[in-house]
Amino acid sequence: MAIDTMSSEKIDTRTRILKATWSLLEDNVAKLPRMSDIAKAAGVSRQALYLHFPSRTELLIETTRYQDQTYNVDERLAESRSAPTGRARLDAFVTAWCNYVPQIWNVGRALLVLAETEPEAADAINQRMSDIAEGFEAAVLALARDGDLPSGVDTKRMTELLCALLSFRTWEMLTQQYNWPHDQYLKTMQALARAATLGGTNEIVETLLDSGPPPP
Amino acid sequence: MAIDTMSSEKIDTRTRILKATWSLLEDNVAKLPRMSDIAKAAGVSRQALYLHFPSRTELLIETTRYQDQTYNVDERLAESRSAPTGRARLDAFVTAWCNYVPQIWNVGRALLVLAETEPEAADAINQRMSDIAEGFEAAVLALARDGDLPSGVDTKRMTELLCALLSFRTWEMLTQQYNWPHDQYLKTMQALARAATLGGTNEIVETLLDSGPPPP
DNA sequence: GTGTCAATTGACACAGTGTCAAGTTGATAG
DNA sequence: CTATCAACTTGACACTGTGTCAATTGACAC
Numbered sequence: 116m117a118i119d120t121m122s123s124e125k126i127d128t129r130t131r132i133l134k135a136t137w138s139l140l141e142d143n144v145a146k147l148p149r150m151s152d153i154a155k156a157a158g159v160s161r162q163a164l165y166l167h168f169p170s171r172t173e174l175l176i177e178t179t180r181y182q183d184q185t186y187n188v189d190e191r192l193a194e195s196r197s198a199p200t201g202r203a204r205l206d207a208f209v210t211a212w213c214n215y216v217p218q219i220w221n222v223g224r225a226l227l228v229l230a231e232t233e234p235e236a237a238d239a240i241n242q243r244m245s246d247i248a249e250g251f252e253a254a255v256l257a258l259a260r261d262g263d264l265p266s267g268v269d270t271k272r273m274t275e276l277l278c279a280l281l282s283f284r285t286w287e288m289l290t291q292q293y294n295w296p297h298d299q300y301l302k303t304m305q306a307l308a309r310a311a312t313l314g315g316t317n318e319i320v321e322t323l324l325d326s327g328p329p330p331p
Numbered sequence: 332m333a334i335d336t337m338s339s340e341k342i343d344t345r346t347r348i349l350k351a352t353w354s355l356l357e358d359n360v361a362k363l364p365r366m367s368d369i370a371k372a373a374g375v376s377r378q379a380l381y382l383h384f385p386s387r388t389e390l391l392i393e394t395t396r397y398q399d400q401t402y403n404v405d406e407r408l409a410e411s412r413s414a415p416t417g418r419a420r421l422d423a424f425v426t427a428w429c430n431y432v433p434q435i436w437n438v439g440r441a442l443l444v445l446a447e448t449e450p451e452a453a454d455a456i457n458q459r460m461s462d463i464a465e466g467f468e469a470a471v472l473a474l475a476r477d478g479d480l481p482s483g484v485d486t487k488r489m490t491e492l493l494c495a496l497l498s499f500r501t502w503e504m505l506t507q508q509y510n511w512p513h514d515q516y517l518k519t520m521q522a523l524a525r526a527a528t529l530g531g532t533n534e535i536v537e538t539l540l541d542s543g544p545p546p547p
Numbered sequence: 548g549t550g551t552c553a554a555t556t557g558a559c560a561c562a563g564t565g566t567c568a569a570g571t572t573g574a575t576a577g
Numbered sequence: 578c579t580a581t582c583a584a585c586t587t588g589a590c591a592c593t594g595t596g597t598c599a600a601t602t603g604a605c606a607c
Contacts, residue, residue: 128584146448149563160586165565228447232362275509276519284500293491303492306535310526319522344553365594376555381596548607555602561595571586577579 129167132157133181136174141221147228175225176239182222183243191215192250201258202313208250209281209308213301216286223283244278251277255312263313268320273312276319280307345383348373349397352390357437363444391441392455398438399459407431408466417474418529424466425497425524429517432502439499460494467493471528479529484536489528492535496523 126134135157139148150171154161168174183189192215195207223243229236252274258264264273279285281304289295295303311319342350351373355364366387370377384390399405408431411423439459445452468490474480480489495501497520505511511519527535 150565151563162566162587163585166584169565171564231444231447272509272511272515275505275511279501279504279509280496280523282500282504284498284504285495288495288498288500289491293488293495295488295491299488303535306537307496307527310535311523319519319526321522366596367594378556378597379554382554385596387595551606552604553602554604556600558598558600560597563594564592566591567589569587569589572584574582574584576581 128157128159128163130181132159132164132167132174133178136178137182137222140178140225144221144224147225172229172233172235175222175229176236179219179222179226179239179243182219186215186218188215188219192246195250195254198257201254201256201261201263202309204257205251205254205308205312206305208254209305210301212247212250212281213286213304216283217290217297220283220287224287227283248274248278251281258312265320273320276311277308280304280311344373344375344379346397348375348380348383348390349394352394353398353438356394356441360437360440363441386451388445388449388451391438391445392452395435395438395442395455395459398435402431402434404431404435408462411466411470414473417470417472417477417479418525420473421467421470421524421528422521424470425521426517428463428466428497429502429520432499433506433513436499436503440503443499464490464494467497474528481536489536492527493524496520496527 132153136148136153139152139156148156150164151161153174154164157164164174168177192208192211195204195211198204198207226236226240230240252270255264255270255273255277259268259270264270286300289300289303290297313320348369352364352369355368355372364372366380367377369390370380373380380390384393408424408427411420411427414420414423442452442456446456468486471480471486471489471493475484475486480486502516505516505519506513529536
């Protein structure tokens with residue numbers, strides 16, 4: 116949290132705007148703040164926003180970047196790299212991601228809404244998603260290396276499946292709409308991720324076998 | 332009901348508007364049509380739209396209703412009711428739903444976009460979703476009746492999990508963003524649904540056991 | 548003809564984004 | 578002390594798109 120006030124003195128106007136945007140998004144998930152709302156919250160004129168950001172979309176994008184940076188997302192998600200086995204790695208990444216989602220949801224959601232209409236926002240989303248996909252992919256490849264996956268599994272599709280199952284939207288639906296407590300969500304997603312990847316006789320895994328021509 | 336369309340000759344203006352809206356949504360998924368676009372496509376003045384629908388949101392909602400009715404959604408999804416066992420029922424419903432999604436996606440997506448800002452649209456979405464949930468719930472209850480679920484499983488949560496996994500958004504991500512072919516999507520979702528419900532030693536199912544106080 | 552109903556036409560209010568031009572302020576340099 | 582420059586403010590405006598209103602047209606019924 117900590118919307119600042121700690122480093123008491125003077126905050127960069129740009130940073131003040133970012134903090135204000137962030138805070139408005141946390142206060143009211145339902146409605147995207149207007150530029151005038153943000154300006155008021157930042158104690159600055161509406162036009163000042165345009166001195167620092169070319170458009171509302173860009174401002175929102177920068178806010179998510181600011182948030183990622185504040186929370187040190189790279190580091191948090193990279194921790195799973197140190198896990199010894201593929202299984203441990205998958206578990207660590209799933210856990211890290213699932214615990215991160217609730218923190219960034221408010222702001223991320225705004226970006227998702229914008230992405231429906233603004234290509235720029237969609238690009239930003241895709242970029243963030245491919246970072247996540249990288250984490251899942253690394254885990255899947257580690258599983259394959261450990262011999263935990265049947266040979267012939269399409270690791271790309273398996274990664275994509277994990278991305279879809281553990282998406283923002285799934286989290287949103289289960290915890291916000293259906294009111295699942297966080298730990299219920301976490302446990303179920305962990306089980307789901309394991310079920311989707313591990314176990315030789317696993318029905319899910321079987322659907323992800325390469326469907327190319329059989330090897331000679 | 333009966334929107335008539337049978338009399339090939341003159342089509343009701345209202346129906347013409349609905350058809351035009353539908354067709355615009357199919358042509359261009361990316362951008363919501365404006366009222367003037369719809370009017371032009373329907374060969375009618377912009378103001379005529381307001382003679383038949385109070386607002387753009389309401390027009391979109393009516394379009395999804397028109398579509399559901401055209402495709403006979405109730406009947407299609409109800410077919411699974413005749414399945415003898417719970418397993419067959421789950422399978423039938425999952426298949427029916429997964430095959431229906433691609434047909435309604437274009438229009439449904441528009442409603443999802445509106446739902447981010449318009450409460451009316453969100454209500455309409457929720458209503459449709461609860462119809463789907465009913466289908467999943469019936470299958471889950473049938474499974475429980477058949478003794479295919481461990482006792483103590485929280486059927487409500489299991490239903491919600493199925494809804495989330497088989498949501499519109501998951502379909503969208505896998506098939507539109509990652510370009511999964513339909514039958515790949517279908518096969519994987521069937522396996523996923525089974526994995527999430529069946530099998531006594533199933534890890535996923537275990538996360539859905541009632542967490543209330545242990546029985547005496 | 549007269550009434551009526553559906554649709555058209557053109558105007559307007561309103562919200563919100565983004566732009567522009569002309570100030571204001573405050574710090575810093577000479 | 579003054580000139581200057583950048584950051585910010587003020588107020589105006591263009592543009593897009595929704596929704597509203599009033600006056601008008603045209604067809605059909607009686």
